[in-house]
Amino acid sequence: xxxxxxxxxxxxxxxxxxxKSFRSIAVEAGLKAIEDAGISGEDLEALYGGNMSAGRFVxxxxxxxxxxxxxxxxxxxxxxxxxxxxxxSGALALHLAVLSVASGxxxxxxxxxVEKMTDIDDDIASDLLVSSVDREWEAICGATLPSLFxxxxxxxxxxxxxxxEQMAKVAVKNHHNATHNPLAQYRREITTEAVxxxxxxxxxxxxxxxxxxxxxxxxxxxxxxxxxxxxxxxxVYVKASAQASDTISLHDRRDITTMDATVFxxxxxxxxxxxxxxxxxxxxxHDSYTIAELMAIEDxxxxxxxxxxxxxxxxxxxxxxxxxxxxxxxxxxxxxPLGATGIRQVTEIVQQLRGEAGKRQVPKAEIGLTHxxxxxxxxxxxxxxxx
Amino acid sequence: xxxxxxxxxxxxxxxxxxxKSFRSIAVEAGLKAIEDAGISGEDLEALYGGNMSAGRFVxxxxxxxxxxxxxxxxxxxxxxxxxxxxxxSGALALHLAVLSVASGxxxxxxxxxVEKMTDIDDDIASDLLVSSVDREWEAICGATLPSLFxxxxxxxxxxxxxxxEQMAKVAVKNHHNATHNPLAQYRREITTEAVxxxxxxxxxxxxxxxxxxxxxxxxxxxxxxxxxxxxxxxxVYVKASAQASDTISLHDRRDITTMDATVFxxxxxxxxxxxxxxxxxxxxxHDSYTIAELMAIEDxxxxxxxxxxxxxxxxxxxxxxxxxxxxxxxxxxxxxPLGATGIRQVTEIVQQLRGEAGKRQVPKAEIGLTHxxxxxxxxxxxxxxxx
Numbered sequence: 001x002x003x004x005x006x007x008x009x010x011x012x013x014x015x016x017x018x019x020k021s022f023r024s025i026a027v028e029a030g031l032k033a034i035e036d037a038g039i040s041g042e043d044l045e046a047l048y049g050g051n052m053s054a055g056r057f058v059x060x061x062x063x064x065x066x067x068x069x070x071x072x073x074x075x076x077x078x079x080x081x082x083x084x085x086x087x088x089s090g091a092l093a094l095h096l097a098v099l100s101v102a103s104g105x106x107x108x109x110x111x112x113x114v115e116k117m118t119d120i121d122d123d124i125a126s127d128l129l130v131s132s133v134d135r136e137w138e139a140i141c142g143a144t145l146p147s148l149f150x151x152x153x154x155x156x157x158x159x160x161x162x163x164x165e166q167m168a169k170v171a172v173k174n175h176h177n178a179t180h181n182p183l184a185q186y187r188r189e190i191t192t193e194a195v196x197x198x199x200x201x202x203x204x205x206x207x208x209x210x211x212x213x214x215x216x217x218x219x220x221x222x223x224x225x226x227x228x229x230x231x232x233x234x235x236v237y238v239k240a241s242a243q244a245s246d247t248i249s250l251h252d253r254r255d256i257t258t259m260d261a262t263v264f265x266x267x268x269x270x271x272x273x274x275x276x277x278x279x280x281x282x283x284x285x286h287d288s289y290t291i292a293e294l295m296a297i298e299d300x301x302x303x304x305x306x307x308x309x310x311x312x313x314x315x316x317x318x319x320x321x322x323x324x325x326x327x328x329x330x331x332x333x334x335x336x337p338l339g340a341t342g343i344r345q346v347t348e349i350v351q352q353l354r355g356e357a358g359k360r361q362v363p364k365a366e367i368g369l370t371h372x373x374x375x376x377x378x379x380x381x382x383x384x385x386x387x
Numbered sequence: 388x389x390x391x392x393x394x395x396x397x398x399x400x401x402x403x404x405x406x407k408s409f410r411s412i413a414v415e416a417g418l419k420a421i422e423d424a425g426i427s428g429e430d431l432e433a434l435y436g437g438n439m440s441a442g443r444f445v446x447x448x449x450x451x452x453x454x455x456x457x458x459x460x461x462x463x464x465x466x467x468x469x470x471x472x473x474x475x476s477g478a479l480a481l482h483l484a485v486l487s488v489a490s491g492x493x494x495x496x497x498x499x500x501v502e503k504m505t506d507i508d509d510d511i512a513s514d515l516l517v518s519s520v521d522r523e524w525e526a527i528c529g530a531t532l533p534s535l536f537x538x539x540x541x542x543x544x545x546x547x548x549x550x551x552e553q554m555a556k557v558a559v560k561n562h563h564n565a566t567h568n569p570l571a572q573y574r575r576e577i578t579t580e581a582v583x584x585x586x587x588x589x590x591x592x593x594x595x596x597x598x599x600x601x602x603x604x605x606x607x608x609x610x611x612x613x614x615x616x617x618x619x620x621x622x623v624y625v626k627a628s629a630q631a632s633d634t635i636s637l638h639d640r641r642d643i644t645t646m647d648a649t650v651f652x653x654x655x656x657x658x659x660x661x662x663x664x665x666x667x668x669x670x671x672x673h674d675s676y677t678i679a680e681l682m683a684i685e686d687x688x689x690x691x692x693x694x695x696x697x698x699x700x701x702x703x704x705x706x707x708x709x710x711x712x713x714x715x716x717x718x719x720x721x722x723x724p725l726g727a728t729g730i731r732q733v734t735e736i737v738q739q740l741r742g743e744a745g746k747r748q749v750p751k752a753e754i755g756l757t758h759x760x761x762x763x764x765x766x767x768x769x770x771x772x773x774x
Contacts (some may be wrong), residue, residue: 055515245467374449
C-alpha cells in the first residue's frame, strides 16, 4: 500500500447559506480544493462524497453523480461515490479516498463532504438528526440527539465529577478560536456565564453547549505521496486512516461515559502511524456537544479517562497549551453541516500543518489528528496527518 | 492488488414483506451469506452496505452500523460503511468491498444491499424514485422515472425501429425465468398481449414494462482469492469491478438511446478481465424498465447498437440461447428493492456459475456479468465473475 498525501484543501463558509444550493456549495468547495492543489478538475480520477441526509434535506439522492455532473466533469465518466455514516460521513469519504489511492486503483482523487440543512423547517431538521441513532428504539421513544448526549454528560458528571462549568469552557474556548476563522458560523466570543445562562436544551446541556445547524461543504484533493511534490511544496501526508463502530443505541453500551468506537479507531490509527497520543500537536475533535469534546480528548488518549473536564478548565486544550483542540472553533463555533464536518476538520489540519492558520496558528504544528463520529458514537473515524 | 473471490451468497425473498423490518431483512440476507460461506459472523473484518433511501423510506440513516449492530456484531467494532448511488447502491457496496480486499486492507468482508420500500404510501415511494435523477431540473418539472425511461424508449423506437412487442418480450422472458426462482416477487408467466394490454404508465411503457416496488436484501461474503478454497469448494472469482458515471439528467446526454456510463464501465471491466463481450455466458442486467434491458444488452456489447429489440424478439437472450440475460427474472420479475438489486444480481450469478440454479440453470455457465445502474444511467457498475 502506498502512502497518500493531501495536496489541496478548500471549504465554503459555514452558516445559513440561503442564497446557495446544495449542489453549488459542493462544487464551490471542490473548486477551492482543486485550485489549491493547482490541478484541473479533468485530472481527477474519482470522487468520494460524504453526505448524511440529502434525501430528506433536499429530496435528492445519487449525490456523487449530481456533484461531479454539476462540477462540469460528466464528460470524464469518473466513478462518483456517496458514502454515509451519519455525522461521520465526511471522514468516511476521506477514508475510502485514501484507500483508493493507497491501493493504487487511482492516482488523483477528491474527497468532499456536504450538507444543506437550513432549507427545511427546524423541527424536521431536529427529527432528521435522530435518524443517526436507532429510530425504532431511541427516536420513537422520544429521544433526541441532545437528550442522548445529556445522558452521557450526566453520567460523566456523576462518575468523574465533571462540571457544567468545564463543559461550558469547551464552548468558550472554541468560540474564541473561531474569532480568527473567517469561515466559521459563529465568530464571536462567549463567556461561561453566557453558556450557563442560555436556555436549557436537555439538562445539563444548554443551547450554547450545542453545535449549530448549518450549511457547508469542504473538499480535499489526494494523490500518492510519491507524486505529491509534483503538485505542491507543502503536501500533508496521511499517516493513518481508521474506522470503527459500536452499538448504534446508547442503552446497549457497556459504559456511556466513553465511546468505544473512538477508542478502537484511535488505537488502530496510532498503531498504523507508529505514534503515541502525546505526539499529536493539534487535533480537530467532534464537539457536536461540549460533553463530546471532553469524552473525545479522553478516549483519544490525550488525557486520562475522566480528566478531560479538569484539563479543559485549566486551559490545557487551548492554542499554545499542552495540545490544541479545535483551533478552528470546532463543530461548536464553525457550525455542523453533518456530512461536511469530517472534511472541514481536515482542511483545518492542513492549514495548521502548513503554518497557514494565521491568528489561530498552533505553534510548531507538525502532527495533526481529526476525529469524526456518527450519531452518539456508533461510528468513529480517526485520521492522523503529518508534514 | 490481490484477486478476490466470493465464498458465500444469500438473499431474502423479494416482495411486499410487511411482517419484516428493514433491519431484519438486512440481517436475514447477511446470515444466509455467512452460513453459505461456512464462516462465523465474528470472522468478518468489515461491512459494506448499499442502500438508496432509508432516510425517507424508514427514516433511518447510519445504516452500516445499524445493520452490523442488529446482526449482533457490535462487539467487533468493525468498520461498517453505507454507500449510495441510487439504484446502483448494491453494486457500489460490492465495488468497495472488492477494493478493500484486493488492496489487502481486509481479508474477509461482507457486502450487502437492502431496501424496504413498502412501508410508506405509494405516492411517496414514487416521489422517492425521482430523487435518483435531478430534483431541480427533472423532478420539479414533473418528470417521473417511468416518464424518463419512456423518452428513451420513444427515441430508441424511432432510431432503431424497436417495437413495443420487442420490449414486451423482455417482460415475458423474465417472468418466465422467474417461475423457477423461489425468491422472485412475480413467479408467474405473462404474455405479450398482457403486457401491451396493461395500463399505460408513460407511453410507450405499460405497467408490465416496469419493475415492481419491493422489499428485499441480499449479501455476499468476499475473501482474497488465495484463501477461498479454505472456505469453499466452489469459489466464484471477481474478474473485474468497474464503475462509471454520466450526467445525472437525461436532457444533458449526447444520445438518450445509449447509456455512456454503461459503455464506459463495461469497457473498463472487459479490459481488466481480459475478456470480450461474447465470452460472457450469463448476465444479470438492469431491467428496471423493459427498454433498459434492450439498451443494456447493446451497451454491454452483447448485440450491435440498435439490435437489442430484434435479438430479444428472436429469443436470443433466453436461457440456452446465444446469451442468457436475467435468468433470475431480472428486476422486472424479481422486484426491485433499489439498494438490494445490485447484490441480488450477484447472488444469481454465483448460483449460476456454481451450477446450482435448478430449472433456470444456464448450460455451461462459466463466466457471468452483472450490470447495475443508478437513476436513468447516471451511474453504471459492471462486475465480471468466473469460476
